[in-house]
Amino acid sequence: MISAGEYIQFKAFARQDGFFLGLFWSILFFCFVYSIHVPMLQFVYLSGVVATPFVVLWRVKFYRDRILPGVISYRRAFAYGATIMAYASMVLTAATLVYFYFLDGGSFLSALKESFASAELRQSLSGAGVNLKDLDEQVSLLSQARPVDIAISTFSNCVVMSLLLNLVLALIVRRKEVTN
Numbered sequence: 085m086i087s088a089g090e091y092i093q094f095k096a097f098a099r100q101d102g103f104f105l106g107l108f109w110s111i112l113f114f115c116f117v118y119s120i121h122v123p124m125l126q127f128v129y130l131s132g133v134v135a136t137p138f139v140v141l142w143r144v145k146f147y148r149d150r151i152l153p154g155v156i157s158y159r160r161a162f163a164y165g166a167t168i169m170a171y172a173s174m175v176l177t178a179a180t181l182v183y184f185y186f187l188d189g190g191s192f193l194s195a196l197k198e199s200f201a202s203a204e205l206r207q208s209l210s211g212a213g214v215n216l217k218d219l220d221e222q223v224s225l226l227s228q229a230r231p232v233d234i235a236i237s238t239f240s241n242c243v244v245m246s247l248l249l250n251l252v253l254a255l256i257v258r259r260k261e262v263t264n
Contacts, residue, residue, distance in 0.1 A: 106175020
């Protein structure tokens with residue numbers, strides 16, 4: 085059981101780490117959106133996605149070693165990592181809303197439809213076993229979604245993925261006793 089002061093400290097550090105992770109994710113979101121026009125941004129986006137677990141692990145280790153006395157339970161490590169990612173999800177959701185309400189104007193979905201309409205991509209997807217009819221239905225459904233629907237979907241996906249990821253990260257970072 086943690087004290088009220090420790091809980092306040094926990095929330096403050098998690099909020100701060102979550103805000104910066106959310107900014108990182110928002111930059112990755114914009115890289116993903118504009119990778120349709122600038123393919124190099126797809127590499128930046130994928131690199132950032134791969135780096136996310138390491139960033140969270142680094143921040144939980146920092147919290148364990150610098151804020152706590154070098155010891156953290158599995159539950160607290162899980163809670164801290166999940167809280168960081170929940171706050172980051174809120175920041176990303178806000179960025180998604182702002183983008184789709186004010187900046188996009190339908191350009192992302194039209195570029196997505198255009199790219200999926202290209203004969204080369206359709207041929208390679210078909211060769212990979214993708215059902216093109218299902219793909220066309222999914223793109224059609226996505227084009228009917230409101231910005232708030234996309235933002236809610238983004239938030240829920242991030243929260244679910246963060247819970248699953250933190251099950252493993254907490255195992256890695258937990259420490260029962262201080263090592264010299």
